Amino acid sequence: MVRETAHPNPLALGEPMSNLCNRVHFQLDANSLVEQTLARGQGQLNDTGALCIETGEFTGRSPKDRFIVSDEATVDLVDWGDVNIPISTAVFDKLLAKMKDFVKERELWISHCYAGADERFRINVTAINTTPWANLFCQHLFICPSNEELLHYMQEWVIFQVPEFQADPSIDGTRQKNFSIINFTKKMILIGGTAYTGEMKKGIFSVLNFLLPQQQVLPMHCSANEGAAEDVALFFGLSGTGKTTLSADPNRKLIGDDEHGWSDDSIFNFEGGCYAKCIDLSAVKEPEIFAAIKQPALLENVLFYPDSNTVDYGNASLTENTRAAYPIVHIANAKIPSTGRTPSHIFFLTCDAYGVLPPIAKLTKAQAMYHFLSGYTAKVAGTEIGVTEPQTTFSACFGRVFLPSHPTAYAKLLGEKLEQHPEVQVWLVNTGWTGGAYGVGQRIQLKHTRNMVQAALNGDLAHQTYKEHTVFGVWMPENCAHVPSTILDPRETWEDKLAYDEQANRLATLFRENFEQYQQEASAEIIAASPALC
Template identity: 70%
Template sequence: MVMEMEYPNPLDTDKPMTSLSNKVYFQCTTETLVEQTLERGQGRLSDSGALCINTGKFTGRSPNDRFIVNDETTAASVDWGSVNIPISTTVFDGLLAKMTSFIADKELWVRACYAGADPNYRIHVTVINTTPWANLFCQHLFIRPEEGDLQNFQQEWVILQVPEFLANPIVDGTRQENFAIINFSRKMILIGGTAYTGEMKKGIFSVLNFLLPRHNVLPMHCSANEGPDGDVALFFGLSGTGKTTLSADPLRKLIGDDEHGWAKDSIFNFEGGCYAKCIDLQADKEPQIYGAIRSGSLLENVCFVPNTNMVDYSDSRITENTRAAYPITHIALAKQPSVGKTPSNIFFLTCDAFGVLPPISKLTIAQAMYHFLSGYTAKVAGTEIGVTEPQTTFSACFGRVFLPASPTTYAALLGKKLEQHPDVNVWLVNTGWTGGAYGEGKRISLRHTRALVAAAIHGQLQHTSFMPHPSFGILVPQSCANVPSAILNPRDTWQDKNAYDLQANKLASLFIQNFEAYRQQADEAIRKASPQVLQAVQ
């Protein structure tokens, strides 16, 4: 609907919306947004009924162009550096003024929504977009207020997303033409020069990562599901580790697939939908995601089978980062509202291409904090020109780029939660290689990984014996139903035991080197949870 004058201008609540633009559409339905996108020639429908669009130059986030305003609110509380790049209030105010003037003659789509399924911790967000499909993304990914809630909606945060507006780096103080700027004092996010919708989602995630620890709520980059008896499992992991695959369980309800908060006695989803990677998507491997991509869903940067409207999910000509956005209700077993109890099991997923880590191991609280700070996985050889061996990737808290505060802040809060809830089990799960490193060994069977995760969730691993790993000290179960015992201890799967020991020492050294950034702030128990470099077998 086109707004009349009674709705306030989100950028200046003392003025009516018509002072911002006289072409404003407020709280449009999914059907209307799809229709408007097609009418403007900005998208097309797939054979499943999903709306397919192209985000243009940017098909992913641009972390080097994401800034936080450095002012009295943030100066002493943000961990400034290459992740959190400071920018001045003057630069922000100048860009806001220019963007406001720029959109005066543009069509605008405005949406009131929430971030946070728990009413005690949610924030109220107003989003302003210059395309209907970007507003559709927000309709799916943020939480949709009930009709009655809109009458008393109290705006807290504003996202102004104007991809057509390009900054002048020399004049405007940005690095290049695109930018995403968070202002915690003004409670605003400005996004310009990029149409990639994920900037909005992750901008609000960064906001919650800044705000929630002050309320003793741990923000987490993880998926969550719930069993028939109400037990909750969390899955942390970087790209390629199996987070989405393992959390999509046909016997468990999905609480959420990406962003959650751990409050005093509950886990709650930050979002109202899913933003799933869909490169190489297949119905038999990811049936829930495949089935969720239907009428009303948004597909970004996909290619089509020639002369058809069938999506070719294997085609990466535009990007490897093809995405599907849809409301969580498109998942048959989604839980509504997206809230669960304190977790019973937490899984840290890693794709260890070195072939060193066990397929599953249990962590102490100190080890959990250490591996949370590490956020390890590995890229395999052959993925890039010149890469001849596995490359380590460490991303603190499994989402370093979204953390305004120091990673030790979040690790300390995790430790506090685990001490308050001693029955919570934390597991390290390797979905990578065994019997050798990448190129020599083989990938751990998904069937075996699922069996190990299921055994952990159902308490079956509590009844087996555990042995500490020689280098990493993590506790390795010695038996598990439906899993060959021979694969549980990774050293036993290598023909050349000395080669394994050398590889374990190499990986341990990389962990130790990465942890140096946090060593001074970590307590003695966490420092002792570090892996050890041992003398290799001769």
């Protein structure tokens, strides 16, 4: 074990680390963190050398237990409500004191990291964890400083994650025993009662979503890749829409798979790694991700085939939300540093189970802001207990639960970016159903979606003629190379055209009802892009 006293205590500058805890492991390398996890019986290796662990009771985030401290720095700037739940400074301070006392007789692992590949906008993040594998996760998902950078590293933000510490809601001011609290004044995130590592990743994402717009940088929940001509494409989409699949292109460099910023002159990854879903993962379906799961990658909540250390990726006994965390350099065509030029193309991905939206359509600037605010997809029967027919899901900016500010602030910033860069093409891509709704029609073939995206990227769609969708007003190409023209207009794929019109009106009504919450804050330009009933 390492006793570290040469560095200041991240929770109380000026004090040595020994005052925080008697057993502190500082800035260990990934292999050492794996070895220490194995030595403590907290995980095991699979047959590719990846470290497999279980996160216990919580295998996903708990949005209802995520709080933001309401004080002078936030009270007038945060969009308070069900997403951003306020908590007092007094509650935060009391929990911090309890957590510091709780860890005095425990081991701690501490690492300095960065969030943001563009040095002009990055923040310093010090991760404090009570398990070596949680610290390994932080080293994978954030950006590790070089040895030279560590010599000049200045502490800024602190993540203090203590899963073993459980709050008492009756006296601690939380909803239940687990919690995640962001304090923008003290630049700290407290996490207790849950070992799910995604709380740390998304906590920092929320921090950047609050800070970067103040510097005219648009934070985005999207993936990004780059072509041979250094043209950048962004892919937005909620779970199940194909964001990871479509951005993982062997002919384009991966800038990042989940979180990015758009400044005046660049796109940059917030992270240094990937946190990929791996349920039903295979070398055939997701070859890049499958190959990335090697030493010292971290696998969460997966199970092995009997009498082996080979992962059964189809086994969801613990959770559907099995995950793999690994540094981005494990992706063969990753771009390092993870930055690029301003985007040439933006793709909003939706899995429309109603069979209404076209497989690809061009958006005007106003439509882009409208669909950005809407963040639509649809769950289908069988994906969740109780879902027996398509259910609409709207998540503003394709990541509402991570937005401290009102969604219209981000849509306005997107509009400003599109105004500054009128050459950017924005596309709506439906990876869902055609020829009828789920249960009647069929899923749009992945090869057709790939060909449509490729046609947009290589400029082929710029030379096609377009027609306007009668309800949603988006512009549909009449032809696309290597794609049957019969599927480009969804109405033509339905045998019963009147049934399509009824379905289109039904979906348009859902869009309009969802948008009512933004009506007061949205500009007239965005409101005018709402779908019209036919």
